[in-house]
Amino acid sequence: xxxxxxxxxxxxxxxxxxxxxxxxxxxxxxxxxxxxxxVRRLEAGLGxxxxxxxxxxxxxxxxxxxxxxxxxxxxxxxxxxxxVVNAFRDRPIGTLRLNVPGxxxxxxxxxxxxxxxxxxxxxxxxxxVEDSFVDVLAAGCDAGIRYDExxxxxxxxxxxxxxxxxxxxxxxxxxxxxxxRPVHPRDLLGHACLRGQFASGAMPPWEFERDGEVVRIxxxxxxxxxxxxxxxxxxxxxxxxxxxxxxxxxxxxxxLDNGALEPVLMPWWQSFPGPFLYYPGRRHxxxxxxxxxDFIKS
Numbered sequence: 001x002x003x004x005x006x007x008x009x010x011x012x013x014x015x016x017x018x019x020x021x022x023x024x025x026x027x028x029x030x031x032x033x034x035x036x037x038x039v040r041r042l043e044a045g046l047g048x049x050x051x052x053x054x055x056x057x058x059x060x061x062x063x064x065x066x067x068x069x070x071x072x073x074x075x076x077x078x079x080x081x082x083x084v085v086n087a088f089r090d091r092p093i094g095t096l097r098l099n100v101p102g103x104x105x106x107x108x109x110x111x112x113x114x115x116x117x118x119x120x121x122x123x124x125x126x127x128x129v130e131d132s133f134v135d136v137l138a139a140g141c142d143a144g145i146r147y148d149e150x151x152x153x154x155x156x157x158x159x160x161x162x163x164x165x166x167x168x169x170x171x172x173x174x175x176x177x178x179x180x181r182p183v184h185p186r187d188l189l190g191h192a193c194l195r196g197q198f199a200s201g202a203m204p205p206w207e208f209e210r211d212g213e214v215v216r217i218x219x220x221x222x223x224x225x226x227x228x229x230x231x232x233x234x235x236x237x238x239x240x241x242x243x244x245x246x247x248x249x250x251x252x253x254x255x256l257d258n259g260a261l262e263p264v265l266m267p268w269w270q271s272f273p274g275p276f277l278y279y280p281g282r283r284h285x286x287x288x289x290x291x292x293x294d295f296i297k298s
Contacts, residue, residue, distance in 0.1 A: 011038035092287035102228025108161035143279035168249035192243035193219035
């Protein structure tokens with residue numbers, strides 16, 4: 001296989017995973033036109049269309065999907081082979097791709113990314129934000145961040161970020177003065193509640209726990225936002241007095257500290273274990289990932 005063929009295959013995989021030439025170009029730091037030319041060259045050489053292109057999206061054809069399925073682990077092996085030379089460098093070099101949920105991108109990574117990249121200036125970090133659970137290798141990523149209930153058993157998991165987190169409930173003092181302060185989670189059914197929903201459209205119930213008693217409720221209210229992606233909007237609405245919000249405590253903490261929001265039902269706030277960095281244990285660990293694992297452990 002010629003080097004050009006390998007580059008063209010890598011370009012095809014990048015575009016197929018990103019769902020478009022512009023997004024793949026942005027993630028890869030190259031031009032969309034160079035990726036387009038590489039894919040056209042590959043399709044011409046193979047004599048088959050690999051991508052269906054429309055003005056709004058790019059998706060693999062059946063042939064493209066089959067090729068991507070076999071190509072992804074093969075490209076991973078090539079990267080692993082090239083990564084061997086990292087052991088002979090003074091400091092690691094290369095790209096680290098992480099697949100993370102929106103909440104980790106907002107609450108966990110900000111305190112880690114800058115010091116990590118300052119420590120390892122030759123590493124390029126790519127963050128793919130995705131709230132649905134994916135196979136990190138099939139998605140072209142080296143590792144992911146998820147919570148314990150969504151980890152696969154054959155993965156290595158390393159704690160990252162806070163080890164204990166809580167869902168917190170809060171509202172503005174003005175709202176609570178006008179509508180009253182709930183004393184039990186079921187009181188929320190009579191309040192304006194600012195809800196979140198998953199990409200699927202499902203809205204998770206609000207869950208509370210105290211002295212072994214668990215209460216799940218499904219309140220209603222004037223605003224529904226996409227979880228993580230638009231959580232700031234729900235928090236802003238709560239600060240503005242539109243209703244009660246129920247979300248990760250870290251998201252609310254600045255507003256709780258400055259008095260813009262007041263805790264609601266605090267004895268019922270439910271705690272849960274913090275997130276993990278996870279990656280397959282059956283493969284060579286790329287130098288950028290090894291550096292990241294060592295960094296968060298320290």
